[in-house]
Amino acid sequence: AQKVTQTQTSISVMEKTTVTMDCVYETQDSSYFLFWYKQTASGEIVFLIRQDSYKKENATVGHYSLNFQKPKSSIGLIITATQIEDSAVYFCAMREGITGNTRKLIFGLGTTLQVQP
Amino acid sequence: EAAVTQSPRSKVAVTGGKVTLSCHQTNNHDYMYWYRQDTGHGLRLIHYSYVADSTEKGDIPDGYKASRPSQENFSLILELASLSQTAVYFCASSDWGASQNTLYFGAGTRLSVL
Numbered sequence: 040a041q042k043v044t045q046t047q048t049s050i051s052v053m054e055k056t057t058v059t060m061d062c063v064y065e066t067q068d069s070s071y072f073l074f075w076y077k078q079t080a081s082g083e084i085v086f087l088i089r090q091d092s093y094k095k096e097n098a099t100v101g102h103y104s105l106n107f108q109k110p111k112s113s114i115g116l117i118i119t120a121t122q123i124e125d126s127a128v129y130f131c132a133m134r135e136g137i138t139g140n141t142r143k144l145i146f147g148l149g150t151t152l153q154v155q156p
Numbered sequence: 157e158a159a160v161t162q163s164p165r166s167k168v169a170v171t172g173g174k175v176t177l178s179c180h181q182t183n184n185h186d187y188m189y190w191y192r193q194d195t196g197h198g199l200r201l202i203h204y205s206y207v208a209d210s211t212e213k214g215d216i217p218d219g220y221k222a223s224r225p226s227q228e229n230f231s232l233i234l235e236l237a238s239l240s241q242t243a244v245y246f247c248a249s250s251d252w253g254a255s256q257n258t259l260y261f262g263a264g265t266r267l268s269v270l
Binding site for chain 2: 072074076081082083084085086089130132134142143144145146147148149
């Protein structure tokens with residue numbers, strides 16, 4: 040069965056440092072898609088970055104990048120030069136590509152990031 | 157301008173009453189979803205739709221109905237609201253193209269059932 044696990048409930052870092060948030064997933068599919076979303080204090084949920092399982096290169100968007108370790112079923116989110124406004128809840132999500140229900144995303148429980156000045 | 161708009165943004169309902177949450181998208185996406193968010197449970201899928209006049213059950217459909225009268229509109233209906241349905245509800249839309257089903261969320265509706 041499809042499953043997404045975020046083991047870090049909360050993380051606190053100093054501004055301008057680099058933080059990594061962990062996510063492991065379970066799937067029987069050889070093709071799948073991994074996403075990270077950010078939920079701000081206002082409740083807004085925004086898409087950040089996506090990794091396609093068949094791509095070897097780690098995705099990068101702005102100061103967000105991914106550490107995709109396929110043999111470990113792991114997709115870490117790396118935020119470099121953190122800013123106060125990066126404080127939020129970060130969700131990892133997965134969509135299977137072939138078997139199972141390919142039309143929905145399954146979410147992890149989220150990691151709360153607090154960036155301190 | 158927001159491409160996925162939910163209404164109302166918050167609502168207080170009485171137990172046993174009927175509640176309708178509405179969602180409108182201007183993304184021209186085929187897929188629309190209703191998720192529920194509770195503390196400790198993350199986001200869980202209630203219903204979704206990939207074409208007008210058709211809906212599919214998600215992971216927690218019990219106690220909810222959905223309606224997709226057009227590509228742009230998707231409603232979530234609680235026929236007999238219960239205390240356990242107090243939560244924040246998010247609507248989302250996506251396409252099936254290059255974005256690989258990336259979801260775009262509305263601002264959420266906070267529902268309190270008393």
